[in-house]
Amino acid sequence: MSSMSPADNLALEKALAIKPEEIIDEITESGLRGLGGAGFPVGRKWRTVREARSDKKFVICNAEEGEPGTFKDRYLIENFPEMVIEGVLIAMHAVGAKQSYIYLRREYGKGYESLKKAVRGFPPGLIKKFGSPEVTLWKGPGGYICGEESALIESISGRRAEPQSRPPYPTEAGLFGHPTLINNVETLANVPLIFNMGAEKYRESFKKIFCVSGDVKKRGIYKAAPGVTLRELVFNHADGMKSAKRFKLALVGGVSGRVFSSDDLDLKLDYELFGNGAIIVLDESRSLRDTILNIAEFFAEESCGKCAPCRQGTSRFEAILKRKYKNKDGSKDMEVLKLLSTVMKDTSLCGLGRTATNVFDDIVKKFGQEVLMTS
Amino acid sequence: MEKKETLAANVIPELMKAASRKGEVTSSAIVSIATKLSIPVTAVEQVATFYPSLSIPPAKHQISLCKSLSCHMERSSAIYKAIKKELSINKAGVSPGGKFSITLTSCLGLCGEGPAMMVNDKSFTALRPAKALKILEALK
Numbered sequence: 001m002s003s004m005s006p007a008d009n010l011a012l013e014k015a016l017a018i019k020p021e022e023i024i025d026e027i028t029e030s031g032l033r034g035l036g037g038a039g040f041p042v043g044r045k046w047r048t049v050r051e052a053r054s055d056k057k058f059v060i061c062n063a064e065e066g067e068p069g070t071f072k073d074r075y076l077i078e079n080f081p082e083m084v085i086e087g088v089l090i091a092m093h094a095v096g097a098k099q100s101y102i103y104l105r106r107e108y109g110k111g112y113e114s115l116k117k118a119v120r121g122f123p124p125g126l127i128k129k130f131g132s133p134e135v136t137l138w139k140g141p142g143g144y145i146c147g148e149e150s151a152l153i154e155s156i157s158g159r160r161a162e163p164q165s166r167p168p169y170p171t172e173a174g175l176f177g178h179p180t181l182i183n184n185v186e187t188l189a190n191v192p193l194i195f196n197m198g199a200e201k202y203r204e205s206f207k208k209i210f211c212v213s214g215d216v217k218k219r220g221i222y223k224a225a226p227g228v229t230l231r232e233l234v235f236n237h238a239d240g241m242k243s244a245k246r247f248k249l250a251l252v253g254g255v256s257g258r259v260f261s262s263d264d265l266d267l268k269l270d271y272e273l274f275g276n277g278a279i280i281v282l283d284e285s286r287s288l289r290d291t292i293l294n295i296a297e298f299f300a301e302e303s304c305g306k307c308a309p310c311r312q313g314t315s316r317f318e319a320i321l322k323r324k325y326k327n328k329d330g331s332k333d334m335e336v337l338k339l340l341s342t343v344m345k346d347t348s349l350c351g352l353g354r355t356a357t358n359v360f361d362d363i364v365k366k367f368g369q370e371v372l373m374t375s
Numbered sequence: 376m377e378k379k380e381t382l383a384a385n386v387i388p389e390l391m392k393a394a395s396r397k398g399e400v401t402s403s404a405i406v407s408i409a410t411k412l413s414i415p416v417t418a419v420e421q422v423a424t425f426y427p428s429l430s431i432p433p434a435k436h437q438i439s440l441c442k443s444l445s446c447h448m449e450r451s452s453a454i455y456k457a458i459k460k461e462l463s464i465n466k467a468g469v470s471p472g473g474k475f476s477i478t479l480t481s482c483l484g485l486c487g488e489g490p491a492m493m494v495n496d497k498s499f500t501a502l503r504p505a506k507a508l509k510i511l512e513a514l515k
């Protein structure tokens with residue numbers, strides 16, 4: 001799949017042979033959902049942009065992978081750039097966009113080169129049949145918040161990457177005010193597969209990419225059907241724990257995701273649970289306070305600072321965890337942290353502030369706040 | 376085409392170009408970008424200060440070492456300490472003569488092979504302090 005041959009363009013040929021509406025029907029039929037973490041039905045999103053009335057529309061491929069523990073977009077772009085581009089081209093054709101951007105973070109220079117090569121590799125005749133669309137590889141300065149749809153649009157527009165309140169949604173008024181379809185790399189890379197094998201067969205054989213890191217024997221990329229359990233991923237795919245130390249917990253969906261304890265090993269990981277597919281495994285020797293502090297530092301640094309609950313919340317959270325607790329057992333500080341977490345969840349403008357304390361909340365709930373109270 | 380809008384949209388590519396030449400965006404670069412795109416200097420400044428990767432200390436070899444959770448668990452902090460000591464990195468994060476600069480960054484998308492760092496555009500993984508120092512030694 002990594003080299004270009006005529007057969008590889010089958011998906012493009014097939015998509016060209018049918019009407020844009022039929023492409024969207026096919027996508028809907030395939031059951032494809034957003035794989036960047038949101039899980040929104042892709043067909044529905046495409047249809048909204050297709051039906052939006054505007055003389056100009058855009059497609060953006062979101063390759064601003066920034067969630068710690070996630071490395072699937074890098075893997076896809078570096079190894080299967082053609083599939084990403086095919087997905088972009090089909091999406092453009094389906095929604096009626098003549099221009100598209102692939103928003104890459106600055107650190108993905110290698111991926112940038114492979115995408116550039118892939119774009120050049122398509123037969124010019126075929127591209128012409130698509131109406132010679134414009135695909136811009138956009139290397140951004142990066143930052144976790146740039147992965148948020150509206151912040152990403154701000155960034156391409158040449159502004160600070162600050163999330164915008166909605167409505168309007170990007171699908172209605174996105175880049176330069178025009179309807180814009182934004183899909184994640186993995187989502188778009190799945191699109192050619194749907195046309196290669198047909199929606200029905202695709203639906204049955206679909207596999208999500210999981211990124212497993214942390215205290216396992218074999219860290220890496222694993223593909224599995226939704227419904228796979230954490231036990232299978234950790235103990236079969238990743239070959240179990242790295243040392244004799246036992247499994248303590250896993251962060252499913254990265255540092256903004258949810259905590260799975262050993263009680264949750266047999267839960268079926270479906271769209272609602274797997275997040276973006278990042279799984280960070282911790283063994284019993286890990287300090288949970290140190291883990292929480294590392295996560296707090298991350299969010300304090302990555303918060304864009306636009307709204308007060310998140311700007312102040314993330315930095316206070318970090319400050320409290322960094323210093324010695326006020327009373328001996330830390331119970332007073334723990335109350336403050338819990339309160340901050342609630343306020344941030346309820347009042348932050350975007351997903352960053354609303355998910356920054358997910359792991360903290362879950363650890364308190366599943367392991368008891370005592371595990372965080374002693375340093 | 377929304378000429379004005381798309382012209383202003385060039386501010387980030389221009390800033391990135393300036394940063395890759397100088398390591399960090401200088402104030403004279405900001406002025407010339409503002410003139411070129413006919414937008415206010417303050418507008419360019421506001422964008423430039425927002426993105427941390429546009430203010431990496433200038434050096435011949437810019438090291439970005441990941442400190443996010445997966446790499447942190449693989450003791451990236453020990454690598455940071457070793458590099459700082461061995462290369463006599465100063466408070467501003469730069470080695471004598473401006474050969475190396477080091478910044479701790481968020482996840483580089485290499486968590487499956489961490490601890491990870493990038494030196495300019497190249498990535499290095501599965502680091503241990505000795506291995507990292509050897510890589511940098513070869514660049515000296």
Ligand code: SF4
Nearest residue numbers: 305306307310350353
């Ligand atoms: S929640 Fe945080 S990241 Fe989101 S807009 Fe507010 S300050 Fe910015």
Ligand code: FES
Nearest residue numbers: 441446483485486
């Ligand atoms: S956590 Fe270091 S590369 Fe992702």
